[in-house]
Amino acid sequence: MKMNKPNFDDYLNESLNTLDKEITPQKDLWAGIERAMVSNKQDLKGTVIWPKLTAIAACTLATLIAINTFIITLEPQPAVAISDYFSAQKNSLLVEYKNEEALTTNWQTQLQELEEAEQAIKQVLEKEPQNQALLTMLAQIYQQQLDLINKVHAPRWQHI
Numbered sequence: 088m089k090m091n092k093p094n095f096d097d098y099l100n101e102s103l104n105t106l107d108k109e110i111t112p113q114k115d116l117w118a119g120i121e122r123a124m125v126s127n128k129q130d131l132k133g134t135v136i137w138p139k140l141t142a143i144a145a146c147t148l149a150t151l152i153a154i155n156t157f158i159i160t161l162e163p164q165p166a167v168a169i170s171d172y173f174s175a176q177k178n179s180l181l182v183e184y185k186n187e188e189a190l191t192t193n194w195q196t197q198l199q200e201l202e203e204a205e206q207a208i209k210q211v212l213e214k215e216p217q218n219q220a221l222l223t224m225l226a227q228i229y230q231q232q233l234d235l236i237n238k239v240h241a242p243r244w245q246h247i
Contacts, residue, residue: 096200177229
């Protein structure tokens with residue numbers, strides 16, 4: 088059967104008009120559709136909370152980093168810098184001289200006394216971190232420790 092364009096259009100219109108407008112499903116699907124809609128609503132409630140919690144956690148973390156970066160580092164701790172510098176030097180000297188014999192036997196007692204003085208000054212510096220007199224005293228104590236280690240292990244009269 089050969090159809091030309093007007094006949095085909097007429098045939099299509101007639102077929103659409105004679106179709107049954109309501110198609111009934113083979114099963115009762117409404118119960119399944121209702122269950123799917125209810126479970127989707129419950130799933131959405133849980134997923135809405137996580138982005139909010141994530142945003143709150145991110146903001147809290149950013150705040151803590153900002154506080155740590157800007158507030159804590161605004162006040163430099165000179166005592167910490169001095170302590171780190173002299174501790175590194177003292178440890179270096181002790182390692183350098185560990186196999187050499189010391190000229191006196193009580194040098195470690197003297198070093199311990201200087202370390203106790205260092206700790207006492209550090210305790211006061213915790214309350215007054217910018218006290219210049221205490222910082223100077225701390226630097227002098229450290230220098231005395233270094234001098235003691237050097238003099239006990241490498242006295243000047245041995246070097247010509």
